[in-house]
Amino acid sequence: MASERPHTGRRRNEAAREAILDAAVDLLGRSGPAVTIGMIAEAAGVGKQTIYRWWPSKGAVLLEAMSRRAADTAPGTDTGTLAGDLTAFLTDTFLGAAEESARAALRAVMAEALRDEPAAEVLAEFTARRRGALREILERGQARGELPRDADLELMIDQAYGLLWYRVLIGHAPLTREVARSLARTLAG
Structure with missing residues (x-):
């Protein structure tokens, strides 16, 4: 789980964004194409909706x-x-x-x-x-x-x-x- 980040409601949180990108690189290297948005969200300590606020798709x-x-x-x-x-x-x-x-x-x-x-x-x-x-x-x-x-x-x-x-x-x-x-x-x- 990622370290505690301040909750910002529905606004975009840069710390969450960084955690998502770090988790995505790590998971992609370990799991390849089997990576899911759910896996990234769990590893980054965010909800799926947080990812979709920043990116339109898993590929993005x-x-x-x-x-x-x-x-x-x-x-x-x-x-x-x-x-x-x-x-x-x-x-x-x-x-x-x-x-x-x-x-x-x-x-x-x-x-x-x-x-x-x-x-x-x-x-x-x-x-x-x-x-x-x-x-x-x-x-x-x-x-x-x-x-x-x-x-x-x-x-x-x-x-x-x-x-x-x-x-x-x-x-x-x-x-x-x-x-x-x-x-x-x-x-x-």
């Missing part, structure tokens, strides 16, 4: 929780070089996604997004933020002259995240530090 809450975890896992460090920035970002991203609980959670949120429109919208926002973080790294590389001005940054971003999602969803090969470094070298040219 799960995706927001995953989005927060991804931002914490791969914040986007400026090392001073494109190769260094890409290596740090991709390594953090890949190793975060390689954890069994994270892989299960990513598969579950993708499944939710495929069948739930509010979840699909949250996934689109999440994807846009993660793509934006990688785009910043590539743009810094262009500004330093490490990438040509006419480099197709969108294709490079697709290559990075395409490899990640392919390996997460298909599972034919692992996401490792070595794979991240190799991809970073390839993208940095």
Whole structure:
């Protein structure tokens, strides 16, 4: 049970929201797609109605929780070089996604997004933020002259995240530090 929070009636309570997101990430990693709103509510110490005040669906809450975890896992460090920035970002991203609980959670949120429109919208926002973080790294590389001005940054971003999602969803090969470094070298040219 979560620690005591002040009761605020029908208003949204930020402490409850944080408890819900924490519980969702934890449960998603342990239970994958079997997570229910009831399980999240119980783990967070709130009622189901509290969750529905913040999010329109289970998929939406799960995706927001995953989005927060991804931002914490791969914040986007400026090392001073494109190769260094890409290596740090991709390594953090890949190793975060390689954890069994994270892989299960990513598969579950993708499944939710495929069948739930509010979840699909949250996934689109999440994807846009993660793509934006990688785009910043590539743009810094262009500004330093490490990438040509006419480099197709969108294709490079697709290559990075395409490899990640392919390996997460298909599972034919692992996401490792070595794979991240190799991809970073390839993208940095």
